[in-house]
Amino acid sequence: MVEDQLAPFTGWSRRRWAGLADRMLLAVRACASDDHAQIVPPGPHGAFGRDVDGLEGFARTFLLAGFRLAGEGGQDPLGLAQWYSEGLAHGTDPDNSGRWVRPDESGQAKVEAASVALILDMTRPWIWDRLDDRVQQQVVSYLAVVVGDDAYPHNNWRWFRVIVQTFLRSVDGPWSREEIETDLAFHDSFQRPDGWIADGPLRAFDHYGGWALHLYPALWARMSAAEDLAADRLERDRDRLDRYLLDAVRLIGGDGSPLFQGRSLIYRFAAAAPFWVGAISRVPSLSSGVLRRAASGVMAHFAPHLGQEGAASALLSVGWHGSWPAMAQHYSGPSSPYWAVKGMLGLSLPPTDPVWTSREEPLPLELSDQLFTIRAPGWLVSGTKADGIVRVINHGTDYGRAGLQAGDAPNYAEFGYSTVTSPRMTAAARTDPVEQSVVLLDPSGRSTHRTGFTTGTIGLSHVGAEVAVGSSVARAHWLTEASEYLDYGPGASGEAVDAAALRTVSVLRGPWEIRLVRIEELPENLSPITGMTLRLGGWAVSGDEPTYQWSNGADVRAGALLGGLRSLVFGAAGFDTAGVRREHDVSPLGGTTLTPWLTAPVTPHQWFAAMLCLDRQTPTRVDARSTLSVPRIALTANAEQLWIRWGEGVESTVELSGLMKTETL
Known part of the structure; x- marks a missing residue:
């Protein structure tokens, strides 16, 4: 031969x-x-x-x-x-x-x-x-x-x-x-x-x-x-x-x-x-x-x-x-x-x-969809054969250690990474995490960081359709960067101010992630009336014009289509505002970057829920909302179980109580 x-x-x-x-x-x-x-x-x-x-x-x-x-x-x-x-x-x-x-x-x-x-x-x-x-x-x-x-x-x-x-x-x-x-x-x-x-x-x-x-x-x-x-x-x-x-x-x-x-x-x-x-x-x-x-x-x-x-x-x-x-x-x-x-x-x-x-x-991805977890870095992984995208949801890696209160390094501490998207690679990205983030914003719009979080359970659930599940608890904090930051991997050091304990749970299957967020506690000197806002950022997609973005305030949904990639965030519980951030020259993957986001007023001890999607659109499917098969979710009254009906009609049940335990990786 x-x-x-x-x-x-x-x-x-x-x-x-x-x-x-x-x-x-x-x-x-x-x-x-x-x-x-x-x-x-x-x-x-x-x-x-x-x-x-x-x-x-x-x-x-x-x-x-x-x-x-x-x-x-x-x-x-x-x-x-x-x-x-x-x-x-x-x-x-x-x-x-x-x-x-x-x-x-x-x-x-x-x-x-x-x-x-x-x-x-x-x-x-x-x-x-x-x-x-x-x-x-x-x-x-x-x-x-x-x-x-x-x-x-x-x-x-x-x-x-x-x-x-x-x-x-x-x-x-x-x-x-x-x-x-x-x-x-x-x-x-x-x-x-x-x-x-x-x-x-x-x-x-x-x-x-x-x-x-x-x-x-x-x-x-x-x-x-x-x-x-x-x-x-x-x-x-x-x-x-x-x-x-x-x-x-x-x-x-x-x-x-x-x-x-x-x-x-x-x-x-x-x-x-x-x-x-x-x-x-x-x-x-x-x-x-x-x-x-x-x-x-x-x-x-x-x-x-x-x-x-x-x-x-x-x-x-x-x-x-x-x-x-x-x-x-x-x-x-x-x-x-x-x-x-x-x-x-x-x-x-x-x-x-x-x-x-x-x-x-x-x-393996050319033979079938891939769904698995990797314990050491705390990653949930979904690869979809149809569009060739591999997505990683991160609950274990931050180039830090549990308890450290430092800045988020965009290439390590975000919730999601993939083979078709990149973090925003600018100085502003270090201080203002948006894409693949869960942050609290103070009244001036300053974002918290999650580095130093504690990892919870990482694994697969087989109750109904198989899903990858994981969780982490961040001691969310605002950070004033120390001067002369040198970028060699970790996020910036500096003076940290405690904001709240944020618990995040991810359930991953195919192109969709169900993300639950709960504000566990606020410091004594803070309360919901201080004007804090919870913000969740979806996948940042990058490419060159033309672009398409949309948001629907009534349904609390936002999406973007760029370079053949589609990024969606749908509010499922608690969120009341949706939008898309447009930026230029922040990614090596294209001149324009679009990031859908959701926000909500801060309410402690309440589950907020969102659905995030990243997939690839073919040239004949040019609408950011076309060919959607959106999951449906429900939480039990005591919030111990999450029920999901995926778009193709199969169902999953996730026991949330088992994800509440944390461990240091």
Whole structure:
């Protein structure tokens, strides 16, 4: 069977992957210094300066060059080994004016040193073994400063020291078994149920779990000097990865889009990395065909936005599809997006590997609707085959911890994320949560935050039609941000003022969520007559004109249709006002963003109920209210049960009393 016939879903043969990789590698040469030590693509310099940008550009593209060399067994028509060897020689030369920033001079250099070490080990016969003694010693001296340096954050960065020291061990350089064991212990402390790994001690669940915290253990175990260090971890790490991938593969949209949630999203198709890691590790639960389909689907989603496939240039910019500079975080520079090449790890496997000789198989979402929960991040998940959308309702992730009163990070603390929507990515979004929010507004219109909430029960209910259910209780608070906020993941710190305890319950099925809200208690100095308002925000849909929005005050309903996506919020109990917020240039997914919302006067100890919908409209269904099959709900008199009649006539009953218990995740 010819290679192209092995990719019936995506059309991404290995040859096509390799062609894109080579265009990317050739394109960055125009952005390199004459000695090849630094690569700085176009764009504003990052917060750490041009020299760090240059090192980052070298190290991150070196990953891709290494994958190409390893996968081709050293065949090198582009001269990658020689080109990058020259950069290594000059970058590690302490007497070169354009030398690299050292890991003891900049924290960011610790990240990049790991990429250099990893690829030097992976491509040992074609690069390291051919370097002269002087350059080898320069490289060892450059990397050796990490030994004894404990200034590594307690998150995925711990792997950077492990990788560098393992390489140093393989070339008789300095290293510390004790430090490697310490870092591995930190990694193990981040383990959560069902193969999920938090990016540190907080409730930080995002793509780092796949493109870092599952990736590095697998690649590290294959390094030359890691065999004895990794021997008792191999099976356990593979089992964790295997379980994680069962969830991860169901979080990919039908169009190949990964979930738009978490930090560092400018890394784009790095989201494909864990599926290649699964192939390398030979996980038992997913076939090579599914793993390939998942990884190629992610690339197929982003590739059309990288320019013409036949073009000589394929530079990555700060953004999601195209350039969108507002996605830059504090640590982002013009070279940062090249961590995306982790998603091209499959090229390190030879053409004879089963993942390349297997035929693509459908994703779970292409076979049937998906409804499940993920306990570690506290997520309810619904994927619908008809429109290819995956929706996540979040009752467990905020990049914080229970009891913390901080600002909401839009990419972590919202109630909902999907493969077709994005949070509003502006400074105003941090202080005024609207989309996928439940907030109290003071008389001036200032919004509360939910970070620090406590998670309740997360699971499936099988009483009638199956539904995913979850709950959380937030100590809603207003926040005055501390000055000089640096966006590296968590929300802002500052001075918090307690507002009320807000309990939120979600019941998810298909494109619909039933959301119940109750104000449990107010501080003694506040009362309903202070003029507070409860506001619930629906899905924010983004796109370009034309748009359609509507609201019906009598029925307390609002909706928007934009870019083929439909977002609806219907008041079912307690809400008395509905509307749609229109904003411009707040999302990388389109120039206009519409967010339906509901409001109500504050009344403690009363259930407010709303129905939220996100689906995709076909070109022939252009009315935001067309083809609607709206659920009906009812609460028992004692509010212990919620009855739902879904649009297709099936019914569900949810025991609310069981959702009132809370736990700390």
